[in-house]
Amino acid sequence: MNENDDGKRFVKKMLPKVLKATFGSIIMFLLVYLVPSLLIPEGFLPPEYKLSIYVFATIIVVFLVLVELASGTIFQYALSFLRALVLIVFFIFTLGHGIITVKIETFHIVVDLTVFLAMLILVELLGMTKNVLGAIHFLSEKVEK
Amino acid sequence: MRTEEEPMKQALRALGWATKIIWISVVVFALTVAYSAMNIRASPGKPQPPLFSNGLITISLPFFINNTGFYDMSELNMTTSIKDYDGTLISTSTTLIPLIPPNSVVEKTHNVSVNLDYITQNLTYLIFNDSDLTIDALIAMTFAHAIPFQISTNTTMRWGAPLYNFSMGEPFFDLTTQEMTVPLSFENHSPFSINGTMRLEIYNGNNEWLGSGTTQVIVPPNSAYKDEIEVSVDVSKLTEKGNALLYFESPAFRLGPITLEW
Numbered sequence: 001m002n003e004n005d006d007g008k009r010f011v012k013k014m015l016p017k018v019l020k021a022t023f024g025s026i027i028m029f030l031l032v033y034l035v036p037s038l039l040i041p042e043g044f045l046p047p048e049y050k051l052s053i054y055v056f057a058t059i060i061v062v063f064l065v066l067v068e069l070a071s072g073t074i075f076q077y078a079l080s081f082l083r084a085l086v087l088i089v090f091f092i093f094t095l096g097h098g099i100i101t102v103k104i105e106t107f108h109i110v111v112d113l114t115v116f117l118a119m120l121i122l123v124e125l126l127g128m129t130k131n132v133l134g135a136i137h138f139l140s141e142k143v144e145k
Numbered sequence: 146m147r148t149e150e151e152p153m154k155q156a157l158r159a160l161g162w163a164t165k166i167i168w169i170s171v172v173v174f175a176l177t178v179a180y181s182a183m184n185i186r187a188s189p190g191k192p193q194p195p196l197f198s199n200g201l202i203t204i205s206l207p208f209f210i211n212n213t214g215f216y217d218m219s220e221l222n223m224t225t226s227i228k229d230y231d232g233t234l235i236s237t238s239t240t241l242i243p244l245i246p247p248n249s250v251v252e253k254t255h256n257v258s259v260n261l262d263y264i265t266q267n268l269t270y271l272i273f274n275d276s277d278l279t280i281d282a283l284i285a286m287t288f289a290h291a292i293p294f295q296i297s298t299n300t301t302m303r304w305g306a307p308l309y310n311f312s313m314g315e316p317f318f319d320l321t322t323q324e325m326t327v328p329l330s331f332e333n334h335s336p337f338s339i340n341g342t343m344r345l346e347i348y349n350g351n352n353e354w355l356g357s358g359t360t361q362v363i364v365p366p367n368s369a370y371k372d373e374i375e376v377s378v379d380v381s382k383l384t385e386k387g388n389a390l391l392y393f394e395s396p397a398f399r400l401g402p403i404t405l406e407w
Binding site for chain 2: 040041106107108109110111112113115116119120122123126127129130133134137
């Protein structure tokens with residue numbers, strides 16, 4: 001009976017999180033994968049960068065689900081911190097450390113995205129800072145309780 | 146207790162908002178840059194026929210750029226380099242456009258100049274031999290004052306020698322008139338007409354001057370030249386073999402001395 005109650009309580013607690021994670025991940029997938037795929041004309045991006053969009057969408061969706069499921073725990077901040085770290089690494093490697101080189105037939109194209117990369121890293125560093133502070137705040141509240 | 150918690154919560158909220166705002170700005174910037182880049186229209190015009198002046202061949206390549214995007218295109222630099230088969234630089238031409246603001250059209254001409262006097266002095270083999278030249282073209286610019294961009298390509302161009310297969314035939318002497326007749330022949334493989342004066346200085350085996358002769362040369366593109374130069378020589382100094390120095394002067398280029406043996 002007691003175990004049954006615990007199970008019900010767990011389901012009651014987790015169900016909104018699962019629903020929120022599901023809807024959130026669907027919306028995010030549409031925003032970060034489907035919309036860019038539809039907006040970017042065919043042939044504008046080389047195949048390896050199309051794959052990068054897919055990887056980016058996967059990172060965002062997977063971490064969104066994990067963070068949502070871990071909400072209300074310290075893991076929420078840890079996972080958010082990890083997501084920011086993963087995204088920084090992803091941006092650095094995808095954007096070729098800021099310099100993108102593409103060869104189309106006899107044309108050699110070089111785009112220097114250092115400023116853009118710096119902006120992306122800055123945002124993620126800001127997110128990491130926020131998560132560290134959030135974790136400290138969460139733990140202090142827990143100790144007080 | 147509450148008073149200590151509040152600033153932390155506010156700081157976290159502020160950080161959250163700052164992150165969101167910067168994220169949105171980055172995404173909007175990326176999207177508008179991509180949209181603007183896709184809306185740039187650039188097209189080459191009709192190349193003008195080559196112009197010859199002061200030993201320079203100039204090919205004019207008109208082009209236009211229509212910036213219908215949201216951002217400035219700055220420091221646009223168009224560079225063309227021409228190199229010979231082993232990478233020796235023959236010519237570099239650069240066209241600079243400091244700024245192309247949004248919603249503006251720029252029409253400009255990129256002039257590619259080749260100094261024929263430089264070729265005759267430093268790359269003489271190109272006067273007598275056909276070759277493949279490499280043309281490197283580079284367009285560099287900064288988009289939205291933040292994103293440097295460059296596109297480069299290279300192609301080869303056949304170089305037609307103006308005095309291809311130049312040869313001096315066996316000279317013959319007329320002892321009565323004391324004249325040496327030297328047969329000369331070549332093919333003009335260049336796209337321009339050869340119109341100038343050819344001068345031949347004859348020296349004997351002891352490097353003593355025997356005489357000189359000139360002839361007017363007019364050879365249209367892709368045509369062969371075959372003629373003779375008559376040179377009055379000092380028969381007393383004549384030896385079995387010797388050298389001839391060839392000079393060529395035309396409005397397009399000057400050549401010489403080229404040493405030939407007879």
